[in-house]
Structures are given as C-alpha cells and as structure tokens.
Amino acid sequence: MDAEERWRVLRLHVEDEIPLAALARGTGIGVRTLQRWHRRYRDGGLSGLDDHPRVDAGRRRTAAETVAFVERIALTRPRPSLATLHRLTAAEATRQGNPIPSYATVREIVRALDPALVTLALEGPASYRDRHELVLRRRADRPNQTWQSDHTELDIVIVGTDGKPDRPWLTTVMDEYSRAICGYTVFTGAPSALNTALALRQAIWRKADPAWAMCGLPDILHVDHGSDFTSHHLERTAIALHIRIIHSIVGRPQGRGKIERFFGTINTELLATLPGHLGPGSRTPTPSMDLPALDQAIGAFIAVYNDRPHSELGVSPKDAWVADGWLPRMPNSLEDLDTLLLTVPKIRIVQRDGIHFQGQRYLAPTLAPFVGHPITIRYDPRDISEIRVYDHDTFICVAIDEAHPNLRLSLRDIETARRARRRELRKTINDRIPTTATRQEPRHTPPPARRNRLRTYEEDE
Numbered sequence: 001m002d003a004e005e006r007w008r009v010l011r012l013h014v015e016d017e018i019p020l021a022a023l024a025r026g027t028g029i030g031v032r033t034l035q036r037w038h039r040r041y042r043d044g045g046l047s048g049l050d051d052h053p054r055v056d057a058g059r060r061r062t063a064a065e066t067v068a069f070v071e072r073i074a075l076t077r078p079r080p081s082l083a084t085l086h087r088l089t090a091a092e093a094t095r096q097g098n099p100i101p102s103y104a105t106v107r108e109i110v111r112a113l114d115p116a117l118v119t120l121a122l123e124g125p126a127s128y129r130d131r132h133e134l135v136l137r138r139r140a141d142r143p144n145q146t147w148q149s150d151h152t153e154l155d156i157v158i159v160g161t162d163g164k165p166d167r168p169w170l171t172t173v174m175d176e177y178s179r180a181i182c183g184y185t186v187f188t189g190a191p192s193a194l195n196t197a198l199a200l201r202q203a204i205w206r207k208a209d210p211a212w213a214m215c216g217l218p219d220i221l222h223v224d225h226g227s228d229f230t231s232h233h234l235e236r237t238a239i240a241l242h243i244r245i246i247h248s249i250v251g252r253p254q255g256r257g258k259i260e261r262f263f264g265t266i267n268t269e270l271l272a273t274l275p276g277h278l279g280p281g282s283r284t285p286t287p288s289m290d291l292p293a294l295d296q297a298i299g300a301f302i303a304v305y306n307d308r309p310h311s312e313l314g315v316s317p318k319d320a321w322v323a324d325g326w327l328p329r330m331p332n333s334l335e336d337l338d339t340l341l342l343t344v345p346k347i348r349i350v351q352r353d354g355i356h357f358q359g360q361r362y363l364a365p366t367l368a369p370f371v372g373h374p375i376t377i378r379y380d381p382r383d384i385s386e387i388r389v390y391d392h393d394t395f396i397c398v399a400i401d402e403a404h405p406n407l408r409l410s411l412r413d414i415e416t417a418r419r420a421r422r423r424e425l426r427k428t429i430n431d432r433i434p435t436t437a438t439r440q441e442p443r444h445t446p447p448p449a450r451r452n453r454l455r456t457y458e459e460d461e
Contacts, residue, residue, distance in 0.1 A: 003049035010037050010049075062105055063098040070101075070109045075121040082107055140177035143321045144328055147182065147218040149173045149199065151191040152263045155278040156271045157287040158294055160188060162420065165287045167278075168294060170266070171195050173203035174259045175214060176222070178320035179310050181262070181302045182214040186295045193234055197341040204341075205334055212303065214321050216328025217241055224248045237340045241331065262305075270301045335395045338378060338388060346377050355387070355399055362387050362399035370396070 009027055012018045013034070020038070024031040040048040069092050073085055080088070082103075090100045101109075116132040140146040151171050160166030166188045173183040183203025187195050206215050221243050238245045271277050274297060276287040289297075306318045313320050331337040348355050350370045354363035357377060367389065376390040377399075389396040 002051075003046055006037055006049045007041075007046060010034065010041060013038065014041070062101050062109070063093070063096075065096055066093050066098050066101055067109055069093075070106055071113060074110045074113060075118065077122050079122055082110065085110070140175075143175055143177050143180075143323065143326070144216050144218050146176040146220040146222055147173055147203070148176055148222045148259045149196065150224060150259050150263075151195070152266075154186075154271060154294075155267050156274060156289075156294070157276040157278060157285060158188075159287045159290045161291075165284070168291060169195070170263070170298065171199040172259060172262065173199050174262060175218075175317075175321055176258060178214075178317045179258060179262075179313065180214045180306050180317035180321045184298065184302060186291060186298055188291060196234065197237075201337060201341045204331065205337060206330075209303070211318075212306070213318060214306070216330055218243060220244045220246055222246045222248070240340050265305070266298070266301065270297065335388075346379075347374055348377055349374055354402075355389070357387060358384060360384065360401045361403060363402050364389070364397045364399040366397035367399065 009023065009029065013020055013023055020031055020034045023029075024034055037049060042048075066089060070085065070089050073080065073088060079085075086101075086103050086106045089106055093100045116128060119131055120128040149171065151169055154168050154170050156168065157165045158168055168186055168188050169191055171185045171187070171191065172181055174180065175182055183199045183201070185195055185199040185202065204215060204217055207213075221238065223245065224247065235245065237243075272279065274289060274294070276285050276289055278285070307316050309316050310320070331340075346357065348357060350367050350373055352371055354361045354367065355375070355377060356362075357379075362377075370391065373391075375396070376393075377387045378390065379387045384401070386398050386400050389399050
C-alpha cells in the first residue's frame with residue numbers, strides 16, 4: 001500500500017473525525033497500524049506515509065565485527081565464492097563468540113557494498129576509471145569542427161595478394177557533429193601513417209559521387225597515440241593545413257566512442273553478412289573475397305549509413321552535415337593536398353629511358369629537360385602504375401609505367417612477388433646444397449713427409 005492509499009483511509013479520521021477504532025472496524029486495518037500512520041502523518045505530512053526501508057535491514061542481528069569481516073573478505077582479490085565466504089564468516093563468528101549469520105545475510109552484506117568500491121578493489125584503477133569515473137563528453141558545435149580517426153582490425157578473413165588468408169584493417173574519418181563518415185581506407189598489413197594519410201585525403205577532397213558531400217578541412221583531428229598518428233609527418237601536415245591534432249591519453253580511449261560504435265555497426269550489420277566473417281566462437285572460415293571486393297562492400301555500406309537517420313540525431317548524418325548549406329574550408333588544389341599527405345617521397349635521377357622505381361620504368365615527355373637531374377617522386381601505394389614528379393616541391397607531371405599502361409599495380413603486389421621469388425630461389429638453393437655436399441670428390445694423396453736432416457760441421461767429424 002502506497003502513501004496515497006494510506007491517506008485515503010487516514011483522511012476519514014483527520015478531516016471527518018471518524019474515530020480510529022470505528023475506522024479499523026470498517027476497513028479491517030488494525031488500530032495500532034492506523035495509530036502509527038497517524039503519528040507518521042503528524043511528523044512528516046503526506047511524505048511521512050511513504051515506505052522508508054530500514055537502514056539496518058539485513059544486519060539487525062549481525063555483529064559489527066562480523067559485518068566488517070565479510071566486507072574485508074569481499075573486497076580482497078581474488079574474492080572467494082559466496083559459499084566459501086559464508087563458511088569463513090561462520091568460523092570467524094564462532095571464534096569471536098558472535099551469532100553465526102545466515103547465508104542470506106552474508107549475501108545482503110556483499111550486495112550492499114558500493115559498486116565503485118568493489119570495482120576499484122577487485123579490478124583496479126583502470127576498470128574503475130572506465131566504469132565509474134566522471135567524464136566530460138565533448139560535443140562539436142558545427143560540421144568539420146572536430147573529426148575523429150581510428151583503425152580497427154576487421155572480423156573477416158579475405159584472400160590476400162599471395163593467395164593466402166589475410167585479415168584486413170579499416171581506417172575511417174568521422175565528423176563528430178554529424179556522425180558522417182567523411183573518408184576511409186581498407187588495407188592489409190599493419191596500420192601506418194600512409195594509410196591514415198590516404199583516408200584523410202579521401203575525407204578532405206571532393207568525392208566523385210555527388211551524394212557523398214562531406215569534404216573540407218577540419219579544425220580539430222582527434223586521434224589516439226598510435227605511432228602512425230604521432231608521426232612527425234602528420235604533425236607537419238596538420239600545421240600546413242591549419243589542423244589542430246588532439247591525442248587521447250595513453251590507455252584512455254574516452255572521447256572516441258562515436259567512431260568505436262561505428263566499428264561495431266560495421267561488424268554486426270555488414271561483416272556478419274559477408275563470407276569469411278569471424279563470428280564469436282566460430283572456426284576459421286574459408287575466405288572467398290579479395291581486398292577490392294571488401295572495399296566496394298564497405299563503400300556501399302557507408303553510403304547507406306550516411307543517408308539513414310541516426311538514432312541520436314534524429315536525422316541522417318548527411319543531412320546533419322549539410323544543414324542549411326555552408327562552404328567548407330578546402331585546400332588550394334588536389335596537388336597541394338597530395339604533396340602534404342602522400343608522404344612517400346623518393347629522390348630519383350631522371351635517366352634517359354625514364355625514372356626507375358620499384359623495378360618499374362616511368363616515362364613522360366615533360367621529363368625531357370630533367371634528364372640527369374634529381375627529382376622527387378610521390379606515389380599512391382595502392383596504385384603504382386603512375387607516379388607524381390616534383391622539382392623543388394613544384395609539380396612537374398604524372399609519369400606512367402609504359403610497360404603496364406592498363407595494369408593497376410600496388411606496392412604490396414610487387415613486394416609479395418619479390419618475396420615469392422626469393423622463396424623460390426631459396427628453395428632451389430636448399431634443394432641443390434645436399435646434392436653438392438654428397439658428391440664424391442677425388443681422393444687426395446698427401447705428400448710424403450720430409451725427413452729432418454741433421455746439420456753437421458767440420459768440428460763435429
């Protein structure tokens with residue numbers, strides 16, 4: 001019975017002056033109960049009729065020493081099971097001459113402990129910080145004010161460039177205000193500064209698809225403390241583009257929860273439907289997709305994600321980013337952006353037959369005045385069928401690999417082919433070495449031993 005129901009009964013006595021004895025006969029409620037309600041109403045008004053749990057509930061007959069013992073053992077790492085804790089408590093209570101508490105009493109004492117206190121005592125400060133510590137949740141005020149960028153290893157196995165199973169990575173760039181995905185890159189191998197640069201390049205520059213409107217330079221780029229994000233090049237690039245980089249505190253990922261939730265969405269909504277998905281408890285599947293196919297699938301999912309309503313925003317990320325229409329801050333040109341982001345510069349001497357790089361030969365008519373001169377080349381490691389040529393940071397031309405004009409090659413493809421060739425040669429060497437070692441060699445006859453002649457003199461004769 002709540003306070004309102006008690007008042008409806010007690011009001012007959014307070015306002016209509018019906019005696020409590022008559023009220024008890026008419027309602028079936030005991031006189032002492034009605035007297036207690038009346039006393040609580042006089043002391044606290046209507047709120048005094050509410051139920052107030054006893055502060056000593058579950059502990060009324062438990063000695064303070066026993067309660068302290070249970071709490072001490074429950075906060076000791078590793079914590080014993082409840083049954084073991086009850087047995088230890090019974091033995092301690094018997095030793096001190098106190099009543100033995102019941103199993104339910106011990107359980108209630110353990111449950112009454114502050115969860116933050118339990119987490120700090122049993123799991124340490126890191127778990128306490130992640131679960132119970134007060135945090136300030138940032139909220140961008142407008143699009144392109146703050147971007148987040150991070151990597152994740154995808155829960156899927158694909159066919160690698162060498163034909164073996166490989167597990168890819170995904171780098172994404174998200175606008176914090178609209179939750180829109182501005183750019184991404186899918187790759188195999190460890191995350192690097194170059195993968196980050198490729199994702200930023202796509203995020204910053206205008207897309208070929210007009211529906212993917214997100215572009216421009218952010219004011220702040222929020223990243224973690226990975227070596228690729230703390231590279232000297234990324235720092236210099238951010239200075240040149242007037243971007244402020246904020247790194248998360250080491251071991252504290254708070255602040256990047258939005259992009260982490262997107263990674264979870266990718267895993268549950270997209271990867272779970274693709275062949276080769278690594279589900280919980282599943283065996284290693286047989287891969288059937290390659291990297292370009294996975295890249296295409298993720299790109300299609302991002303297009304859907306940007307267009308569908310966001311549960312927290314109420315509108316789609318694309319509509320939140322576009323808003324009422326505004327002009328993003330852009331680099332001067334794509335060439336200037338590539339000069340800063342595609343930071344794989346190599347110094348080469350222009351030969352008479354072109355520029356030699358990674359076993360390829362690149363040529364362009366514009367290179368004729370530079371024969372014999374050093375130049376700087378920059379390339380996209382996903383496609384080294386062409387390179388960009390610079391002279392003292394001035395763009396000259398795009399040189400093409402004329403031997404494979406229609407073949408899209410990546411640096412990883414070439415490196416994989418080189419490793420395969422080295423393995424093949426090493427296997428050939430290992431196969432031939434035993435044959436050479438067991439080959440019968442001609443017997444070698446040692447020369448006859450020389451006799452030591454004793455020198456004599458005339459005086460000895």
